[in-house]
Amino acid sequence: MPELPEVETIRLQLAPRVTGERIRAVRVTRTRAIRAHASAGEFRALLLHRTILDIRRRGKALLLLLNGDCSLLVRLGMSGQLVLADADAPVTPHTHVMLELSDGRELRYIDPRTFGQMAVVAGHDPAAMKELAHYGPEPLGDAFTTEHLVGVMAGKGTSVEAVLMDQTKVVGIGKIYADESCFLAGIDPRRAARSLSYDEVIRLRAAVRDVLTRAIACRGTSGHDSAYRDAHGELGNFQCHLNVYQRAGQPCRVCGTLVEYRPFQGRRIHFCPHCQR
Ligand SMILES: [Zn+2]
Numbered sequence: 261m262p263e264l265p266e267v268e269t270i271r272l273q274l275a276p277r278v279t280g281e282r283i284r285a286v287r288v289t290r291t292r293a294i295r296a297h298a299s300a301g302e303f304r305a306l307l308l309h310r311t312i313l314d315i316r317r318r319g320k321a322l323l324l325l326l327n328g329d330c331s332l333l334v335r336l337g338m339s340g341q342l343v344l345a346d347a348d349a350p351v352t353p354h355t356h357v358m359l360e361l362s363d364g365r366e367l368r369y370i371d372p373r374t375f376g377q378m379a380v381v382a383g384h385d386p387a388a389m390k391e392l393a394h395y396g397p398e399p400l401g402d403a404f405t406t407e408h409l410v411g412v413m414a415g416k417g418t419s420v421e422a423v424l425m426d427q428t429k430v431v432g433i434g435k436i437y438a439d440e441s442c443f444l445a446g447i448d449p450r451r452a453a454r455s456l457s458y459d460e461v462i463r464l465r466a467a468v469r470d471v472l473t474r475a476i477a478c479r480g481t482s483g484h485d486s487a488y489r490d491a492h493g494e495l496g497n498f499q500c501h502l503n504v505y506q507r508a509g510q511p512c513r514v515c516g517t518l519v520e521y522r523p524f525q526g527r528r529i530h531f532c533p534h535c536q537r
Contacts, residue, residue, distance in 0.1 A: 262336040264399065264432025265475035266488050266496060267320050270342055272476075273491035275315045277344055278324075278361060282311045285360035293356035293371060296379035306380040307332065307359065318386040319395050319431030325384045333391060334369070337376025339487040343368045372487070396429045399468050404430060406458075409465050413453040420456065421449035421529055424468070433468065436481050439505045439530045441467045448536045449529050474501065481505075504530040 262270075286307050288300035297303040310326040317323070322342065324332040334342055345366050351358075357369040357378055369378055379391070386392040396412070397403035412429040413420070423429050424438040433441070442449040444467035447460055456464065475481060480496035482488045484506055488496055499506070503513055508521030508530060517534040 261338045261434050261436075262340065262480070262488050263320060263434040263437050264317075265437070265472055265478075265498065266480035266490075267317050267322055267336065267432070268476050269479045269496065270491045271315050271317045271322060274342070274344060274367075277491075278312050278367060279314055280311065281361040281363055281365075282309060283307050283326075283359050284309070284362050285358075287358040287360075288356065289358075290356035290374065292374050293369060293376070294378055296377060303378075303380065306330065312361075313384075316384075316386065318392050319398070319427055320434070321386075321392060323384070323386060326380075329383060331381050331384055331389075333379045333381045333389070335376045335378075337371060337373065339373040339485075340369065340371040340376030341487075341489045341493070342491060343370060343489065343493045344491050345493070394428050395431045396427060397431070399430050399432055399472055404465065404469075406462055406465055409461050410458065413456050413461060415454055418453055419449060419525060420447055420451050420453050420464070421527070422525065423453045424449075430468075432472070435527060435529070436483070436502075436505045437468070437471055437475065440471045440503060443467075443503045443530075443532060443536060444471055446536055449531055450524050474498070504532060506530070 286304040288294055291300055294303045310328055313325045315324050322334040345368050347364050347366055352370055354372040355368050355370045359367040381389050412423055421438050424433050445464040447464060475498040478498035479490050480488060481498040482495040504519050507519045509518055512519055512532040512535060515534045517532055519530055520533055521528055521530050
């Protein structure tokens with residue numbers, strides 16, 4: 261599933277290439293991908309002839325800011341891709357929405373599992389959008405302070421992993437970067453969130469920021485299913501740098517103990533039983 265680094269990679273790649281482009285045609289081949297709208301016709305009418313002013317990211321969501329004070333909200337779900345393609349490039353299976361731009365290229369939304377979706381929403385400010393207003397701070401932003409993380413870890417009867425993945429506490433982290441952050445911090449992700457010491461919270465915050473920053477620099481992680489592709493349709497590169505995620509049964513890069521992959525609270529988590537306490 262695309263998480264913050266994958267979505268940020270797509271934003272960084274698309275922003276200079278589509279800003280200023282006008283949407284001159286809209287094709288929808290699967291209405292489930294635009295299910296917030298009554299019909300493909302409604303979706304098309306809201307987008308047609310709009311100009312893309314900028315692209316923002318909030319958590320795992322992309323926002324294409326459009327003139328007319330509206331935005332195209334793109335959620336990639338489990339397997340979504342947003343790819344900029346030449347008009348004559350072959351259309352890959354599971355391409356559900358195509359936006360033809362004024363320069364002739366197409367912005368294509370591809371999603372085999374169709375858990376993601378596109379929706380036109382009012383305004384440009386994510387904090388004012390009901391779809392995103394409940395989101396917690398950006399982990400790479402100034403609001404993600406040690407004090408914030410202490411606050412959301414304290415008093416919760418849940419695990420460290422669950423807090424990291426709770427988008428109301430901090431956005432953009434899913435199972436890849438929750439597992440990796442806990443490894444870097446030396447913390448067992450199954451521990452009760454409120455059991456963390458202040459020093460452990462400091463380590464965890466630093467680990468989150470470090471792993472997300474490095475993953476963006478590597479254009480994100482394409483896991484074993486290769487579902488994630490960047491805006492050029494290419495695989496990411498951070499899978500080569502993962503310490504525990506999808507490394508079950510392989511030796512820990514630090515201590516050599518085999519990485520474990522265990523069911524936990526309805527998910528499965530990866531960790532080193534020696535390095536993480
Ligand atoms: Zn280890």
